[in-house]
Amino acid sequence: MAQDLATPPGTFDEILAWLNSDRDVAGQIYVQLRHDLAKIFTWNRCSDPEGLTDEVFDRVSRKVHQLRQTFSGDPRLFFYGVARNLIKEESKKIRAQVSLEQIDLAAANESAQNDNHPGMMRSDCLELCLQKISSDKRELVLDYYAKEKQAKIDHRAEIARRFGMSVEVLRVRIYRIRSKLERCIESCLDVKADRE
């Protein structure tokens, strides 16, 4: 597992030890926590979720030694508390820079219309990434999204029945496969963009 560059050396181990006494389990919690915090920043419309997640870990790392002695409860909630403070700071900044934000938003919309990643490039990456997942997963995604609107409800219930799982479990499984595909396509697009 790679240590985050934003985390001062020496404190990373202490963060892991605080998250869980088993280092392997702690590593998994760490990765998951980073992902969850980034998601929370996104839900709160923060402009740089990854950067803000780094900032959370940065702030916690400065206090972790003391926190391990004094904080009682689930440490993940402390990280979340720090994230909440950052969200408040962000929204204050946004309010103070309304005019600038409007310009950025307009620019972002324009950029979407121009499309930095034309359909052909995305479709190439999609094909490439579809080959990287197992045929079972590919077939499952294909089947899951094959029907639209009302027809999809019965269709998905039928798929779930076939696999002996609930529709909810099926939905989560599809979400995981699709997230993996999306990450693959995003990195493929980045690589292609770098080459150009």
Added chain:
Amino acid sequence: MKEEIVTDASLRQFLLGKVDDEERVRIESLVITNVVTKERVCAAEENLLEDYFEDALSGLDREKFRAQYAYTAQQQRRLEITRDIRNWAIDVEKKKGKSSGTQTSSWSSVFGSFRLKPMVVMPIAASVIAIVIVGLWLNRKIELRNRRLAIEKEIVRLNVSTSNPEGIFSLTLRPVTLRSAETQTELVMRSDIQIVELRLFWHLSDSYSIYQAVLKRTGDTQSFIIHNLHAEMDGKAIPLRLPPEILTIGTYQVELTGMMSDGQSGRTEEFQFSVTH
């Protein structure tokens, strides 16, 4: 703090940014600490995305959605990728539907070219004969497969229904472990039996909301897997309904497994019965 229950409706409100701060903090804290809530939020997000792509959101919700999910160029790109994956699946499905028509025109053009080049007709005809033989063999396989699919669909239909139609014949089976000294339960098939209902006695202390059964005739290689079975009201028996045409003379084994909410298998019980005429 409100009790730790999150409904699908409140998750959708949360994702559209339509909840107050207290509710937002409550849901976000659960996302951080509770894996089930996190997966439910992700699933709700999934549904919201699909409603957006299918244009099923109200005008206001569509605006809210774009404010939440298309706020930055990166998010817009993510949305486009998600739409691409979905459209790919829909396109493949549509192409499947059109493929038979396309094949007919290809064959016409192949036969058309035979008339123009007779020298190549003989070897190609030999190949066509070979293909026809393989085709007939494949056709037989497909027929068997279709028959099996039809039976599987019929089993699903019978087990979804909770009504008690005429011609149903019930047979209570006790697990093999409980009836060591008893003789094997026998089912005598009659022409008036339209549905066979096996009532599988569940004596274990662990109960499950869903069960899965595997039915196999001794000596056969194939088996039937029946999903989503539910216990009767008292939880003591799990009814399994079967079409009589799949039961021929012989001994049958049923493995009944409790399924946990995460899709993992729980405990299993084994039952046996024989069919005679």
